[in-house]
Amino acid sequence: MxxxxxxxxxxxxxxxxxxxxxxxxxxxxxxxxxxxxxxxxxxxxxxxxxxxxxxxxxxxxxxxxxxxxxxxxxxxxxxxxxxxxxxxxxxxxxxxxxxxxxAALELPAVEVVRKPEVVFERPDLHAADLLINDDGIWVLAYEHPRLLRAEVDAGKEILRGVRLVLLDTNFREWASCPLPEDVLGLRRDLRNTALVEGVSRAFAIHRAGDHLELEPFGLEDLRSKVLPWTDSIGGRILGNNSDGVMPAFDHLAYDPVNDTTRVVCTVMDTFMMALFRSEYRQLRGPEKVLAMNLASELGVDEETVAGYMSGFQHNIWFKPVYAPLFVAGDTLLVFDHASARLRKFTRGLVETASVPLPYLAEQGGRYRPMRIIQDRADGKLFALFQHNGIQWVRPIDPVSGALGLRVRLTFRYPERTQVYGGHVYYVYRPVESLQKRTIYRERL
The missing domain is CATH 2.60.40.10 (Immunoglobulins)
Structure with a gap:
């Protein structure tokens, strides 16, 4: 119960x-x-x-x-x-x-690109420099850099045990030869021909059958008679008289038939020029007298002489004037960064138009291009930028100066970046890696 x-x-x-x-x-x-x-x-x-x-x-x-x-x-x-x-x-x-x-989780857009293509890689040699022209891809390969150097060479990369290699369009080694001395790098003349700058001589390169021959000539001839001349148009050779010290220079057109030279335009950084000329006020009495005597002999003003005497190019405030000239079809284009203008000239060297450079004003000028580069295969122009080791390339409209879509390079801190045939080429080596410096290319 x-x-x-x-x-x-x-x-x-x-x-x-x-x-x-x-x-x-x-x-x-x-x-x-x-x-x-x-x-x-x-x-x-x-x-x-x-x-x-x-x-x-x-x-x-x-x-x-x-x-x-x-x-x-x-x-x-x-x-x-x-x-x-x-x-x-x-x-x-x-x-x-x-x-x-x-709600579905939306992932941010990711750009899918091809893996960079290896152009040159050797287990025994580093790739130091490259130059692309109609002959193929010229490569300076070296064993190791020269560690002991003079004070005047501080900051320069001097290569030791260098070999010049020519690659064909399939990136196969077509020919190569050793260089007889330490080398600073590859250079090009106005016809886009490859040259080599050594520490005591320069070398012209000739293809003889299946091997390469080097013809030495003076360094002074290379630096004063070859490198200042960059292109040609209408039978005239184009160059400039920049010396890397005075914050102004002229773009020149030389007529080899009549042996005459015309000034295309003058570019000048007015702010830097004011600082350059103000060096005269910092000279002592005897130095001012010397500057005035030199100015009288040279036919210039004493303030210009004082700027050279003081070594203004070593001043912390000094920035060289950047205003490269390019030939685009039948037009000369001067990217005058000092005045933030794109200046245009006809074949007859007459200035026809000038437009602002928009990329100098984008984001308050925070990201300025390292340099302007030209694809020698088709004449297209590109602006090369770098920030925190990341480089990107943007095409430039030669009419308006506007920039196109940017193409970011895969690796950080690439070197020797250049564009040819719709591809961007560069030298890269992973940080803290046993890999030798390698040449890559990516499609634009």
Whole structure:
């Protein structure tokens, strides 16, 4: 008899608890397409226990909630943004099923590009410099740099044990030859012919059958008679008289038939010129007298002489004038960065137009191009930028000076970057790597 009463007491205590249990039916849908989502993890806490359930193929699940307060649900599924929400069981019972939407997780756009193509890689030699022309790809390969150098050569890369290599269009070594002395790098003349600058001599290169021959000539001839002349148009040879000291120079056009020279235009950094000429005020009395005597002999003013006497090019404030000249079809283009203008000239050397250079004003001039480079294969112009070791190239519209879409190079801190035939070439070696310096190329 006592056992019967005990059983009835147990039933009376269970029934009220069962009466308080709420069954919540959930339907989880995609917020964009409205389709049911399967295998969505629905988690909640029942007292001190963590509970979880997955939705079925129809996006449904049923939750038995014994409590009377609000229910905290956490929904998660791969490819969707996780969602946390509070749910009142009394409200949920009135809507069967209770619909919940999950938003798809959108990943940021990623640019997919081809892996950089290896142009030159040797297990025994580093690639130091390259130059591309109609002959192929010229490469200076070396064993190691010269570590001991004179003070005047500080900052220069002097190469020792150098070999000149010519690659064909399939990047195969067509010919090579050793260089008889330490080398500074490859240079080009106005016809885009490859030359080599050594520490005591320069070398012209001749192809003789399947091998290369070197013809030495003077360094002074290279620096004063070859390198200043960069291109030609209408029978005239184009160059400049920049000396790297005075913050002004002239672009020149030399007519070899008549042996005459005309000034295309003069470029000058007015602010830097004011600093250059102000050096005269810093000279002592005897130095000013010497400057005046030299100015009288040379036919210039004493302030210009004082700028040279003081070694202004070594001043911390000094920046050389950058205003390269390029031939684009039948037009001469001068990128005058000092005045922030793109100046245009006809074949007859007459200035026809001038437009602002937009890239000098973009983002307040924060990212200025390292230099302007030209694809010698098709004449297109590009601006080369670098920030935190990342380099990118942007094409330049020769009419408006506007920049096109940027092409970012894969590796950080590339060297010797140049463009030819719709590809960008550069030298790169991974940091703290045993790999030799290698030449890569990427399509623009």
């Amino acid at each position: 006592r056992l019967r009463y005990a059983a009835w007491g147990l039933c009376l205590t269970v029934l009220p608890l069962s009466a308080q249990t709420s069954v919540i039916e959930l339907l989880v849908l995609d917020s964009l397409e409205g389709t049911p989502l399967e295998a969505v993890s629905v988690a909640w806490t029942d007292g001190t226990r963590a509970m979880a359930q997955l939705t079925d193929p129809h996006g449904r699940c049923a939750i038995a909630w014994p409590g009377s307060g609000p229910l905290e649900l956490r929904l998660a599924r791969a490819g969707y943004r996780p969602r946390s929400m509070g749910l009142d069981p009394d409200d949920a019972r009135g809507r069967r099923p209770f619909t919940v939407y999950l």
